[in-house]
Amino acid sequence: MKERIESLKKEFEQKLSQVRELQNLEDLRLSFMSKKGAIQDLMKELSRIPNEQKKEAGAMINSFKQEVTARFEEKKEELNRAAEKLLIESTESYDESMPSDLLCGSYHPITLVQRELEDIFESMGFDVEDYKEIVTDFECFEAVNIPKFHPARDMQDTYYISAKNQLLKSHTSAAQNAILRKYGDRLKKEGRPIRAVFPGRCFRNEAIDASHENTFFQMEGVMVDKDISISNLIYFMKTMLSEVFGREVTVRLRPGFFPFVEPGFELDIQCLNCGGSGCPTCKNSGWLELCPCGMIHPNVLKLGGINTDEDLFEYTGFAFGLGLTRLAMMKYGVSDIRVFNEGDLSALCQFVSK
Numbered sequence: 028m029k030e031r032i033e034s035l036k037k038e039f040e041q042k043l044s045q046v047r048e049l050q051n052l053e054d055l056r057l058s059f060m061s062k063k064g065a066i067q068d069l070m071k072e073l074s075r076i077p078n079e080q081k082k083e084a085g086a087m088i089n090s091f092k093q094e095v096t097a098r099f100e101e102k103k104e105e106l107n108r109a110a111e112k113l114l115i116e117s118t119e120s121y122d123e124s125m126p127s128d129l130l131c132g133s134y135h136p137i138t139l140v141q142r143e144l145e146d147i148f149e150s151m152g153f154d155v156e157d158y159k160e161i162v163t164d165f166e167c168f169e170a171v172n173i174p175k176f177h178p179a180r181d182m183q184d185t186y187y188i189s190a191k192n193q194l195l196k197s198h199t200s201a202a203q204n205a206i207l208r209k210y211g212d213r214l215k216k217e218g219r220p221i222r223a224v225f226p227g228r229c230f231r232n233e234a235i236d237a238s239h240e241n242t243f244f245q246m247e248g249v250m251v252d253k254d255i256s257i258s259n260l261i262y263f264m265k266t267m268l269s270e271v272f273g274r275e276v277t278v279r280l281r282p283g284f285f286p287f288v289e290p291g292f293e294l295d296i297q298c299l300n301c302g303g304s305g306c307p308t309c310k311n312s313g314w315l316e317l318c319p320c321g322m323i324h325p326n327v328l329k330l331g332g333i334n335t336d337e338d339l340f341e342y343t344g345f346a347f348g349l350g351l352t353r354l355a356m357m358k359y360g361v362s363d364i365r366v367f368n369e370g371d372l373s374a375l376c377q378f379v380s381k
């Protein structure tokens with residue numbers, strides 16, 4: 028019996044070493060372990076051997092059976108692992124004959140600029156907020172001091188939706204009211220200033236050309252606290268823009284009219300191309316118009332639940348509306364805004380994050 032088992036062991040090991048697939052492994056298992064398998068044959072033999080040898084022979088058969096089962100499980104696991112590895116490798120493989128422009132995956136340039144700005148603002152203690160694309164007339168206009176029938180509405184050619192006084196948001200300022208309401212309590216109870224940016228897609232009925240699109244991106248920002256003044260606005264904008272452009276920028280403010288700020292400004296930065304001496308990029312003026320901003324109008328703060336009629340100036344703040352699309356054009360030297368919405372991969376794949 029002992030020799031018989033030894034030779035079966037050898038046979039099993041030899042066959043096992045040749046197995047490459049799970050199906051073959053199962054066949055091998057059956058040839059040893061099934062009712063018609065080799066181990067069953069040994070059991071039959073056991074009944075024929077003398078009684079005094081039965082105990083020892085039975086134990087040998089048992090331990091052989093256990094060994095076969097253990098080796099079988101080991102091999103099964105090994106084959107499974109190999110199959111998994113093969114699967115992973117084959118999924119990651121790619122077709123080298125495929126045109127390269129269909130293979131490249133990259134973030135949209137506006138996403139890249141947006142994320143970079145979000146990081147900068149977060150590092151300055153700002154909360155980053157998301158907002159809807161369909162908003163009410165109240166959110167987009169009335170809450171930011173543009174009453175119904177006010178001529179300031181003509182500054183933006185808005186897409187109105189017939190149902191329920193809604194429209195496609197024409198500027199990110201449409202989220203100001205919600206943000207003021209969201210963080211107002213915290214400001215009053217804990218004295219933590221409101222600092223938030225909210226990027227978003229905006230829509231206006233523009234005649235499309237190289238510098239106008241009906242769909243574009245802005246990033247709005249607000250800061251509200253006690254005693255916020257224009258000096259805070261200037262300092263903050265300068266620091267933030269120096270971060271964005273990766274070097275010290277010089278800024279200037281010109282008066283600008285926006286109903287939701289008083290006073291309102293157009294913020295320019297000194298031309299990064301010529302340093303202010305005048306070149307085609309800045310149309311020889313030495314300055315680039317970058318970001319409208321201003322001190323938040325008392326009506327907006329009141330409608331946002333920040334100040335009451337008793338003290339319209341208890342809290343003050345500034346707001347700004349960065350044109351993300353314009354910033355992306357400046358940063359990447361894109362001269363035609365339509366590139367961003369056309370979905371042309373050969374153009375869009377050229378932008379990669381740093």
Ligand code: DAH
Pocket residue numbers: 197198199200247248285287288291319320321346347348349
């Ligand atoms: N919402 C304005 C627009 O799209 C931009 C703007 C101007 C935003 C001044 C502001 C601001 O927050 O203070 O034309």
